[in-house]
Amino acid sequence: xxxxxxxxxxxxxxGSGKSTIAQRFRELGIEVVDADQxxxxxxxxxxxxxxxxxxxxxxxxxxxxxxxxxxxxRQLIFSQPLEKTWLENLLHPLIAxxxxxxxxxxxxxxxxxxxxxxxxxxxxxxxNTLLLVDLPESLQLSRTAERDGDPKQQIQSIIxxxxxxxxxLRRANYVFDNSLALDTVTPRITVLHExxxxxxxxxxxxx
Ligand code: ATP
Numbered sequence: 001x002x003x004x005x006x007x008x009x010x011x012x013x014x015g016s017g018k019s020t021i022a023q024r025f026r027e028l029g030i031e032v033v034d035a036d037q038x039x040x041x042x043x044x045x046x047x048x049x050x051x052x053x054x055x056x057x058x059x060x061x062x063x064x065x066x067x068x069x070x071x072x073x074r075q076l077i078f079s080q081p082l083e084k085t086w087l088e089n090l091l092h093p094l095i096a097x098x099x100x101x102x103x104x105x106x107x108x109x110x111x112x113x114x115x116x117x118x119x120x121x122x123x124x125x126x127x128n129t130l131l132l133v134d135l136p137e138s139l140q141l142s143r144t145a146e147r148d149g150d151p152k153q154q155i156q157s158i159i160x161x162x163x164x165x166x167x168x169l170r171r172a173n174y175v176f177d178n179s180l181a182l183d184t185v186t187p188r189i190t191v192l193h194e195x196x197x198x199x200x201x202x203x204x205x206x207x
Contacts, residue, residue: 006110006200007103007126011118012133013165014158015144017178021133022114024189030196031106033099035115035123042094043068049094056086092121100126110200119163119171129199131192132172137165139179 010025010032012018022032043049045066054062057076063069077084103111103126118124135143137159144155169175174192178185 005103005106006196006203007128008110008112008196009118009124009127009130010112010114010133011116011130011168012135012178013140013162013168014116014155015140015147016133016135017143017176018114018116018133020182020185021131021176021178021189022112024186025112025193028189028193029108030110030112030193031108032112032114033102033106035095035099035113035117038095038098038102039091041098042091047094049090052090053087057083096122096126099123110196116162119168124171128203129173129196130171131174131176132168133176133178134165134169134172135178 010018010022022034026032041047043053050062050068053068053073057073061069061072061076073087077087099113103113113123113127115121115123118127118130124130140159141152141155144150145152148155174195176188176192180188
């Protein structure tokens with residue numbers, strides 16, 4: 001017997017704490033599908049997308065170990081918006097297909113879809129409810145800079161390219177305030193977990 005899993009979307013801006021929060025749900029036995037992993041999977045060696053990219057842009061897009069030359073690809077799409085659209089048109093359906101397949105395979109009481117671009121892409125249409133990891137911009141900047149060692153200007157330009165905090169807050173069903181200390185995270189996740197278990201159970205009754 002197969003049934004549609006109850007899907008909780010998990011999103012938030014750069015450095016907001018998505019991976020940290022997702023890990024706590026994993027520790028509670030919840031399977032997490034990672035959209036970042038999907039975007040890497042679809043261009044792995046042997047996947048059709050990699051050959052299509054090489055056919056269009058030449059062998060320079062493939063490194064000697066057979067993997068995608070991400071730096072060259074980034075540079076190309078940064079300078080050529082039409083090629084960026086072409087690449088998105090190629091990869092987005094493949095990414096969505098991989099995500100849907102993983103969501104369907106999940107066996108936990110509900111399943112989580114972690115994605116930095118859940119609201120910016122059609123991925124939000126896949127989820128039953130949405131949990132936003134929220135953080136003031138100043139903390140996003142300082143935590144990301146500390147984690148990655150990147151210049152704050154570079155991080156700021158990524159923040160500026162993502163959906164505005166207020167818009168995300170308006171669209172979220174649940175908000176996790178991640179400005180609080182790490183030792184407050186687990187108890188608050190446990191409460192949310194109970195809520196999602198309840199929603200998943202209710203959705204079974206609705207079927
Ligand atoms: P990205 O979008 O860049 O992948 P992310 O949203 O997954 O980032 P994390 O990597 O989970 O964010 O968190 C960013 C940094 O903030 C990490 O170094 C993490 O350890 C730290 N962090 C997460 N939550 C807290 C917290 N509540 N208090 C202090 N530091 C935290």
